[in-house]
Amino acid sequence: MTRCPVKLYSRADGLACFEASLLPFEVNPIPRARDFAKSLADQLHIANYTSFWASMRTRPVHGLDVIDSSPRERRPLTQLNTESVPSLAADLAERNEDGYGRELVALITETGAVKCIGIFDEVKQLLDDFIQNQTGFLEMVIFQFDDSPNYVFVKSGSLPLGIENLLASWNLTPVDQKCHLPYRQLGKVQIESIRNNILALSFPGDPHIKNLRLGH
DSSP: OOOOSOEEEEOSSSOEEEEEOSSOOOSSOHHHHHHHHHHHHHHHHHTTEEEEEEEEOOSOBTTTTTSOOOSOSEEEEEEOSTTTHHHHHHHHHOOBTTSOOOEEEEEEEEGGGGGTTTOHHHHHHHHHIIIIISOSSEEEEEEEOTTSOEEEEEOSSSOOHHHHHHHHHTTOOGGGOSOEEEGGGGGGGSHHHHHHHHHHHHSTTOGGGGGOOOOO
8 A cells, every 4th residue: 555645634614634744854854944944934925924833842852962953942932034944943953862853833824913923812812713713814733743744734625825835835735635534533633632732832831821731
């Protein structure tokens, strides 16, 4: 049986999810991580979108003095721009002692969401609008556990051209995918199940997260 490099989980009503490895494992992941981060920033700028990401180191890092590694164990929501591209690249390239990456989330939004980021209740509402109604400023969520592929969640149906172009640059277009699976087969990785993980990553130390039940 041929193994599918990309899986598309979809349903008639609700979000769709691509499961893929946007940054495949490499002995030296730094060059590709730098290229990915810069390309993402450039594409979003052209399409008039913006992105915020947060990440967390889950295990000790092997060879921290050798690897071009992020200095932060936890990075709260940070806006992606020209100045922060090296920080995103470092987060993407970091590998722990078991060879896995950081737990990471990226929120790709319309520019109108900038004023909402940094406020727990506002980000929670952005996520809930996206998950429950496919509405609001949020257009895409990318999530990875430290040992998992990337899960790319988008709204079903017709997508804005900028989001379509971004997916196409990663070879994630619905018409080209051979592995179509029911959304329910995502199981514990459904965005409804990892919503609290996203909030906990985004707001480390915030009192709101103490009562959140995390998925996976």
